[in-house]
Amino acid sequence: MPDVKRKILWSVLVTGTALASLSAMPARADDPAGPPPAPPAAPAAAAPAAPSADLLARGEYIATAGDCVACHTAPGGKAFAGGLRITTPMSDVVSTNITPDPDHGIGKYTEEDFEKAVRHGIRRDGSRLYPAMPYVSYSGMTDDDVKAMYAWFMHGVKPVAVTPPVTELNFPANLRITMAVWNLVAGSVSPETGDSATYDKMRRGRYLANALEHCGTCHTPRNMMLSEEQDSYLAGAPLLGWYAPNITSSKTSGIGTWSEDNLVTYLKTGHVAGLSQAAGPMGEAVEHSTSHLTDDDLHALAAYILQVPAKEDEAEHSPRAQFGQALDVPDIRSGELTRIDKLDEMTGPHIYDANCAACHGGDGAGTSDHYAPSLFHNSVVGSAHPDDLIMTVLNGVDRTAGGLHAYMPGFDHGSDVQRLSNTEIAALVNYVTSTFGSGDHGVTPDQVEKMRKQLPKTP
Structure with missing residues (x-):
């Protein structure tokens, strides 16, 4: 029996091999049947239609309202090529390249991939984005606006072949899967429906504030899980060394005394005489987003x-x-000159007169054209939170918006005009707030040093 089985198996193998060989042989030229006809070729897939000029224009406007360029462009870098370091309690998050370069950016993203990243914080490879990307806010965008923004990034943005450094956060934040848990805590909002361009005034304003401009990302305090405290919406919060102020309708703590025209002027130009001026992250938001x-x-x-x-x-x-x-x-310069040989003997008035009075005036009134703003009737100087004044002294101001340019040199260690120490800046800020603002806040050199470490970084 074993021999019979082996013979049968061998016969099957040989026969099968032979039949396979015969079926693979080409038909003879004289075979009347000839080779079987080749199946008809599938019609070539039609190339996707190029997006219309109107769709691209809408996409650019939505991306501008979303202020994508602010985070995805490093100082001195190319637009949307990433590389900006964003300081967080878990180390620095480095923004990614979102140009349509297929190898370094998002050029291989489908519209579905793009929607998942923008609304849900999920990359093309399935890994999670960190919430430095405000996808919780963007989750409220309409389908049409996401579609338009995708079209513009793919067809209206120049690809840049640059790969920014990889974000490396401390444990356990370096495990991106933990962001799935964070998303459950932070939640999301349902996308708005309909054509956002046709919303009534108040609905359009809410859509701009929450889904696109994501005002709450900066101006709303966060809980221990770093998600926004919705019961304190726009009530003010620390931000990368700065303080995003209370912008609720409170007449004492917020901007309840501002008119609609006041706020429109501020968002368009970054300055309203007798009220405030934008610097730091808000200055960037005005320059790159709201002024447009x-x-x-x-x-x-x-x-x-x-x-x-x-x-x-x-x-x-x-x-x-x-x-x-x-x-x-x-003016302290009008009296008898006193020689000061030791810098630590310089007081707030001396430091102000040497570094600030030339523009802001010895009396603090600024210039008549408001290029250098008045230091009194100024919400930055009058704030109970001196953070923004300290950061402005360190970082300076360089803002172009609404056809107006504002510039003030910074006085940090890299200053081109004067490098002030932590002790000098503390003395200067205390002098300015006690003379023109809400009082001496007792700013210390250690406070200044902590804020100095928050200044923008490049890879």
């Missing part, structure tokens, strides 16, 4: 923000912009 919105959108955004329920800050007892007046004392 239409007047209708600016009024919609302002109207919505000004009706946000008031939230009070226990540290703020009077409107920030109502403090101070012009200094009515002799």
Whole structure:
């Protein structure tokens, strides 16, 4: 039996091999049947239609309103090529290249891939984005606006062949899967429906504030899990060394004394005489985003923000912009000159006169054209939080918006004009706030040093 089985098996193998060989042989030329006809070729897939000019224009406008360029462009780098270091409690997050370069950017992303990244924080490879990317806010974008933005990034942005450094956070944040848990805590919002361009004024303002401009990302305090505290919406929060102020309708802690036109002017130019001026992250938001919105959108955004329920800050007892007046004392340079050989003997008035008075005036009134703003009736100087004043002294201001340019040199260790120590900056800030603002806040050199470490970094 074994021999029979072996013979049968061998026969099957040989026969099968032979049949396979015969079936693989080409038909003879004289075979009347000839070779079987080849199946008809599948029609070539039609190339996707190029997006219309209107769709590209809408996509660019949405990307501008979303302020994508602010985080995805490093200082001195090419637009959207990434590389900006964003300081977080878990180390630095480095922004990615979102140009359409197929190897270094998002050129291989489908529209579905793009939507998952923008709305849900999920990359093309399935890994999770860190919430430095405001996808929780963007989750409220309409389908049409996501589609338009995708079209513009793929067809309207120049590809850049640059790969930024990889983000390396501390454990356990370096495990991107933990972001799935964070997303459950932070939540998301349902996408808006319909054509966002046709919304009524208040709905359009809410859409701009929450889904596109993501105002709450900076101006809303966060809990221990770093998700936004919605019951303190726009009530003010620390931000990379700066302080994003309370912008609720509170008349003492917020901007409840501002008119709609005041806020529109601020968002368009970054400056409103007698109220405030934008610097730091807000200066960038004005320059790259809000100053490019239409007047209708600016009024919609302002109207919505000004009706946000008031939230009070226990540290703020009077409107920030109502403090101070012009200094009515002799200029310290008009008296007998006193030689100071040791820098640590310089007081706040000496430091102010040497570094600030040339532009802001010995009396603090600024210039008549408001290029150098007044230091009294100034919400930055009048704030109970001196963070923004310290950071402005360190970082300076360089903002172009609404056809207006504002510049003030910084006085940090890399300054081209004057490098002030932590002790000098603390003395200067305390002098300015006590003379023109809400009082001496007792700023210390250690506070200045902590904020100095928050200055922008490049890879």
